[in-house]
Amino acid sequence: MPASAAIPAWLPLAILLAPVLTAAFLLACGRRAGHWGAWLSVAMMAACFAGSLAVFLGGLDQGHWLGWHSSTVAWLAAGTTSATPGFGLSLGLQLDGMGALMLMIVTGLATLVLLFSTWYLHDDRDYPRFFWMFDFFCFAMLGIVLSDNLLMTFICWELVGLGSYFLIGYWYDKPAVADDTFYQGMKAPYATGIIESKLSPGDAQLKAFVMNRIGDFGFLAGIAITAWVVAGWCAASGHPATHLLSWDTVFAAVADGAFAKASFAGLTGTDLLTLAGVGIFLGAMGKSAQFPLHTWLPDAMQGPTTASSIIHAATMVAAGVFLVARVYPMLTPDALLVVSWIGAMTCFIAAVIACTQWDFKGVLAYSTVSQLGYMMLGLGAGALAGGLGAGIGHLFTHALFKCMLFLCAASVIHACAGHQDLGRMGGLARRMPITAGVTLVGVLAICGLPGFSAFWSKDAILASAQVAAQQRGGLAWIPYALGLATAGLTCYYMMRLWVRAFLGPERDHHVTHHAHDPWPRALLALLVLAPFSLQAVWTGSLNPFATHSWLDHLLAAPSAGLLSMPGAVLPSPALTEALHHAHVQVMIAASVLLVLGAGTALVVFWWLPARGIDAAARLRQLPPFSWAWTVSARLWGIEYLYDALFVRGLGKGAGRGLAEVDLGTPERLARLDGGGSRQTEPDPPSLDGAIDAGTRLVRWIGSAGNALQSGRINAYVGAAALVTAVLVALALVG
Template sequence: MEILANAPVEPVGTVTYATADGLLGSVWLLVAIPLVSAAILLLLGRRADRWGHWLGVASVGVAFLLGLTYFFQLRGLENRSVELSLWEFIAVGDLRVDFGLLFDPLAAVFVLLITGVGFLIHLYAVEYMAHDPGRRRFFGYFNLFVAAMLLLVLGNNYVMLYFGWEGVGLASYLLISFWYERPSAATAGKKAFLMNRVGDAGLVIGIFIMFATLGTTQYDEVFTGVGSLTATTVLLLGLLLLLGAAGKSGQFPLQAWLPDAMEGPTPVSALIHAATMVTAGVYLIARSNPIFSANSTLQLVVVSVGALTLLLGAVIGMAKDDIKRVLAWSTVSQIGYMFLGVGLGGAAYALAIVHLLAHGFFKANMFLGAGSVMHGMRDQVDIRRFGGLAKYMKITWLTFMAGWLAIIGLPPFSGFFSKEPIIVAAFERDDWTAWLFGTAALLGAGLTAFYMTRLFVLTFHGRPRWTEDIDHPHESPKLMTIPLVLLAVGSVAAGALLVGPVPTWLEATAGLGGPEPAHEAVLSHLAITILSILVTVIGAGLAWFLFRGGTATEPQPAGVLVTAARKNLYTDAVNEAVFEKPGIFLTRALVYLDNRGIDGLVNALAAGVGGGSGRLRRLQTGFVRSYATSILAGALLVVAAFLAVEAGWLV
């Protein structure tokens, strides 16, 4: 791909939004309701302990009902992109930033996902956190997280998006390190916060470039003005936005924080990994599609990041034994598929959003299912110490099975309808990279089928391998199983129901209604579908054959690849060697320079003045004879000086 430094990119046309009025004029309530609820829960303190959790659930439920109402209201409009400007937020020189919201088809589907799946996770958390003394504080952070995510997807400019972006980062830190008395949880929260700061720096510098080159950060004005930028500027801007997206969505090279986020309570894992935080990066690229579609090199970079990450997450997930960490690495891999989709551009943008929506159902289902297993197994997370749970936890088993069949992509479950079109789109690239990225997507499907089947079989089938403190596993209460059942229904049906209407619905969003590729795929659609199902069946069948009888309960010697996968393919070691250790060395060197150099100079000057003053003070004895001697000595020196001058000794 050639980078043309000075050639203008293809214009994306004029982007315009209608003014929100009527019922849509109250779209700000979507953000305000959970935000006010969070403030009440956090400010009232223990006075809200008895009822605060229900307020948290109700606020998200009301937001979902409002979002559904606004969705149907938007369907009836000719221009399905409405903008609400609340007030002028920043007015400095030529910079004008509105505190405004944009409700369009893309924002609408994200609102429904965040509030709909979020409501079920909130409901589940009522029972899951029932015995935790910090439950009210937990729901305050939960509501804050939802409010920030809604602001992120509803803002009408990049500054408002950034406010929501930082709010999500803050709330995720509070939730991941919720059990801060555990050193591992505190460390995981700091790791997530710091690694996200790297991506956030890229995003904010990108916003600076927008203002420097286009004089605005409003979506419509930025997208309309992209055609006036050079290809190099578009490439730089897109790479900075991609860095921000990779940080928030846990994509290479900023993926290390995501699995460690499992230290938080299981509902946090479900909310972060299914419906909210990890989808923010996909939203950013989809929203900024006129920028990414304007430079083929930029699209190639996005596709490469997605393909590499989906394979990296799948390989590492195969070697993990912690039920939540297996699901976490599967999230890294599945978000990689979404990045692959948005990087392919054109009609594939909408396919990535379909997979994002389907993933929200089956991944939330499996994370909450993992929490249900932990609830019945005294918080055990090692799948090597499970087995035979299908007999004791039938609802959890059946609902988790729906999520398992969905994520591996077997028809007629949702993952087949959402992931298989992305694989087809990868094979439709117009050069040799069609084979590269298409094969990567197919290989990822086979690996996903293997490690997710391993997880399912070792957890629910085979002989029991429980620890001695577990006598009789039990099913979770109804308040936990009802959300599982509803999410299982979505895991089965969401893909088939969404794959047709969603792309059509998204055509009203600027740039998302891209054309179908003008060239044929290197393989026929039927051949790709057969290959996709074949590698899935092979991967699942192999895992079932290997693990149907259980597995060793202690770590076993392994080959080079498995050892590397257990160590996260040494990505943490690379980060430690390249960034952490040099950073620690630099910090210590600066501390030494500060202590011995800057502070040393100041301290030496102070010591010199203090020492000199102490020595001069000895001359002040208080005796008259000492002062008379001093006067005589001074007089003699003056007379001697006069005599020396008269004699010509001093000129």
């Protein structure tokens, strides 16, 4: 792999470490780090972005991105003898085109979101705390992007989870929404589906953590299988095993058919590779909120909106997609089939829910889940159907417009004094025109209007899914159909969001009469992001029907190292032809669905209400719309199901059993003691005297030792340490 000489070796490491050092410094400063701490974070992140830009430009070579790999440091070495080289784990940093672009996007978005947060949270009680948590998160996220091996990826994977945990629980002392009078006053009358007594920042962070544990169990199992097989392959083939889990070694082993020769727990060959790949994908499902592990992401909206904009919309949740793209050479056709099915189910299920969400952030949260499903659907189509480029492309376009939409949500919710109910907004376009305009750009981008970014990236996914369906046949058409249906639903719910919030009359004067555009620096963040919703930025062409983009070339560099499978991103001529046909069909279908979806939303929420017809309320009563409405508003019953099965069933059941053992045992012992053969006759005097004497002796010894039994564990530890020290000193002297 030709490493780029134009990138200084220290620069990526500095980009990785600057956020964590800043975080440590701000944490040490505590409350003293007020506004200057926030601005320090902004400046640091801006410098990181400048560095990332330099890295990106340094690696560019005629539209391709050359690989870059730092020197590695041995971290663990075991089993090394003169006869066998043993195996080892090393740490290092590595970038390819995808990584370099992601580096720029993470640092760039983080800079803008931090800048926005200096306005959004400026009067918050815990203002300084937000910034060190945010910086810490950025460090972990950059670690995933820069990692050159599976293990470091896993470590940083857990650290982003921790960062997310911190930030979801930022308002840790807020009560559950069932006890929150402001929430109860502002929520829509028809709000259903969530379990209100179990939705607070504290519960939400715990839920995110636990859901991700389920996924990460699979991830760890996948890593373990990979390590086992790769270590065996290294021993057999003589390949140096000193960087056991590095991408280079793992992919070399996969390319050499190491898995075909290995066996593990009765599994052999491709099945083993599929198992490892699905295991790692399970980790991605947790982080990227894929069905059935998606329920934590909407709850995570309990955190500050600006944190959601980068963590739960743009970067961390996209890390799952990034990981799947990263381990792409490991994924067998069977594993890819799993990816595409999970992705398709996720994007459809979440899109249906988003259609009836009543609060601004809720729509965006489910929209994010849905779009992440889209990316997985694209990746699951397989490299030969162009799925890799499509999935990654959508990851990048989505990161920018969804981050922007969340910042718009922050502006709107701030302008409405914390109110989130779309039903009480309305007419905001007149009071905050710039926010309304930027939101519209984001909405059109996600809807995929020609000329906007998702028109290119979403159509690429659908085209790939169609080609994959042709290749696989049969049931494989279902994921494609679900993806297509989601395209229509997306246009509907996003247009509904915009129309309900910004158009029409003011529905609640108390909520909206103070609304205004945010401060200039927050507006600046929005306005910087807006152009990235345009297709031309991504395709490098003003022609909206151009299907190839600079991104494909960037990712397809044959020497880029990680993504260097032949035909990984640029498909063969025959498939290019098939893809082209699929593109045309998808473009027509998606355009029809765009008109249908967005048109329905405009008619139902704007045109008819303007004529005095509350179409939404009427449709809600009318079967079959009422059935669909119930399914959607009750979140497919998934929350209730999980609560009944796991929280109340398994959790409470097991908990009650253990509590019975824990708290019941002393009682039972006490009963045993008192309930034994109770003597009514007095003992003979001689025996009595002997026993009394014994008791007196025991009592005397007891009271003598009493002084030692202070019950203060600190004293015990101190005494033990002191005695040990004296003994050691004696041993040394003697």
